[in-house]
Every structure is written in structure tokens, then in C-alpha cells.
Amino acid sequence: MIEGAKTLIKWLSTNVVTTYQEPVSKSANLPYISLNYTEAPSNESSVQQLTIWTRSDSSYSEAYRYADKISQILGDQGTVVDGLYITKGSPFVQNRLDDVGTIRAVYMTLSVKNLNG
Helix, strand or coil, rough: CCHHHHHHCCCCCCHCCCCCEEECCCCCCCCEEHHHHHHHHCCCCEEEEEEEEEEEECCCCCHHHHHHHHHHHHCCCCCECCCCCEEEEEEEEEEEECCCCCEEEEEEEEEEEEEEC
């Protein structure tokens, strides 16, 4: 795993909820975030698609609480974490429409710029 992925996973795990690089082990416990990190060259942005996974019979409220937490941390200007400039992507958050059983998940989009040269 490249350094940008390690940085983003550590930041999300510390500030929001446990985060894994995809594919996620079947033994992982909900809630968690999964991501398939892609890295752009230095000083270029890449779009990062996150999925916030939770368990509920009918509500996305827990997943959206995690999304709100990320939104609050990023604010309108984003944040810099160990050489990564992280901002809200577009669309920022949306429901997954293929939920099964009691699993509720939302997609989030972040824009990540690698400032390390």
C-alpha cells in the first residue's frame, strides 16, 4: 500500500471510524469505512470513493453521522494531513442503493491532493 493510502486510512480510523483498504476481510466488524485508494502525481488531485458501512434495519442515520463527522472535520476549506490536502468531492455523499438485509451504506467522495514532492 502506498503512503497516501496509509495516511488516509490512519486519519479516518483515528478521527471517524475504523477504515480498511478494499477488499475488506469478511471478519471485519461493522461499522467501518472501506476505500480503494488511487494516487495522483505530486500536486495533482485524485478522487477517492469511500463507503461507510453500518448495520440497521431501516435507517441510514448512523452512516450519515459518520459522513457528518467527516464533513465537520473538513469544513469548507479542507484539511492537510501529513502532506495530503483533503477536501470534499462531488457528489460528497449519497446512499448506496444495493443494500442487503440490515446493511446500510453510503458513498462519500473526497478529493485528495498529494503535496509531497
